[in-house]
Amino acid sequence: MPPGNPAVDTADVAALLERGRALSTPVMRAAIDRLAPPMDTVAAYHFGWIDAAGNPTEADSGKAVRPALALISAEAAGAAPEVGVVGAVAVELVHNFSLLHDDLMDGDEQRRHRDTVWKVHGPAQAILVGDAMFALANELLLELGTVEAGRATRRLTIATRKLIDGQAQDISYEHRERVSVEECLEMEGNKTGALIACAVSIGAVLGGADDRTADKLEEYGYHLGLAFQAVDDLLGIWGDPESTGKQTWSDLRQRKKSLPVVAALAAGGPASERLAELLAADAKSSEFDSFSEEEFATRAALIEEAGGREWTSQEARRQHAVAVRALHEVELPEQVRDQLVALADFVVVRKR
């Protein structure tokens, strides 16, 4: 539990996540129904509504933190949570557009315990359906036809560009031997922080909030996103495969320059130096793809010994604190502030 913060009321957070899902899912399904075949089917597979054979399923469709945030965001402007629904769906569409394209670019074969879209339906459908989701996000917002919708779409577009910048940085870092902690944080801020920030402002903007309020909500969301990603980076190495739906040592297998790795390499000292040697050799090794569990475990142990795990864990708490501080620099209904704090606490203590 983050120090200095009230105990996380998990029931409360679960209710907020459930409300986000309940209000946004019907609108999302209706939006996906607009896609021409076979794109509607491919999207339904991606969301876990059907399996590869086309039969209805109820696969895990993700934590749905963003929709929950978008609805609270509307309440932050004094509007009903329903006012944030189109914003919630638009943000989720952009998030899933990026998952479809990133999985293809990164060659990732699994997501949420299932084969990825490009693996099942081919690369062309992954590109096409991603494009369609991105367009659909803007279409849904702009057909509201209000000035607020224009402002919301602009914020979403800027967040999307940052998302793309982040993916570009991620790809280029994979080919580099050294990445600084600052570069890694910038990349993660683009890749994760920007869209979560947009989720936290979009409902408020649709509800008529001014730019200053929206910017402060984005500040909270950006740092919440960085805390979220720091925890994700920890789970990407030390997470339980049963909970995360990823392989053991997932990020190490993908040679990801995630925060624990980058922090360990920057720390100096014997473990850090040994790790640097190993990773440099790995980059040239033709046997990397057949490495055993033990070989990854050795690398993970060195990261931990060099302090990368502890630093990342502290970083999650630092970002959590910055996020919560932003909430106190803007006028908000007390209940909204409590809910946003509870969600921030949840992000830092989650196991998947």
Place this chain on the structure above:
Amino acid sequence: MPPGNPAVDTADVAALLERGRALSTPVMRAAIDRLAPPMDTVAAYHFGWIDAAGNPTEADSGKAVRPALALISAEAAGAAPEVGVVGAVAVELVHNFSLLHDDLMDGDEQRRHRDTVWKVHGPAQAILVGDAMFALANELLLELGTVEAGRATRRLTIATRKLIDGQAQDISYEHRERVSVEECLEMEGNKTGALIACAVSIGAVLGGADDRTADKLEEYGYHLGLAFQAVDDLLGIWGDPESTGKQTWSDLRQRKKSLPVVAALAAGGPASERLAELLAADAKSSEFDSFSEEEFATRAALIEEAGGREWTSQEARRQHAVAVRALHEVELPEQVRDQLVALADFVVVRKR
């Protein structure tokens, strides 16, 4: 020359195309400069501003019909052509986003006499830079911050969705033995008509035109797009490789179900039946990729004998006529109408 229309003043059309290029290129270059490295370089390569090694070039960057149309579009609403510039750039960005993604999906290795982006910079960059261009198009429009910009962005988003629908249809048709003429026209309307329609309305919308005027301008643009595509389909089979920058029999090599093919197959009679037999056999042939010039020439001759070439040529003139008729159903400055007619004539007589 289309019958019943005034002689095309090619000098006039050249001046309109040149004005479109001159006003939009600096804004496009400034927009591309916003992309984070290496995406700015990849985009500059795609536009022909630099070669694969990064040296400045002046490669053929396309006919630039869309920017020319967007500026005339602003004048259609009584505004200065400059009012249409951001619209022109946004439409060009969406057009190029679709080229980057389509070339990758279709496996096309050449465009405008040069290697395509995925071939030079890899699939990931083609996906990423395409995504960035799409986002940038919306960003440029929405940062104008006006109600008109919101309306323009909405129209562009709807056109983009049609573009994506058209590409989905195109991909699915390649795997089918028979495609009807109607299906082919629908696909080409989505893939080419919708964005040209948007180019013709976007300047007017930014200049304050009402929806009825914008819709009529789109009607002209949609049918202009279909005329454009019919000519493209003719050039795709019988075009001079020197002019088009494509291989001989380019569309036949790609098994494209383009208008001449589809019309020939629908015509019936001995040549049509022989063509159907050959194409059915080609679909299963393992030697298709090593076919000689003669084998493609045989297929082209059968398409012509079955009437596919003549039908498509007539279709271009029919769509041209429908486009021009729409211009007479809306109030426009006389000079604007003349210029739009001249551009329509140009599209039907062009050789590349």
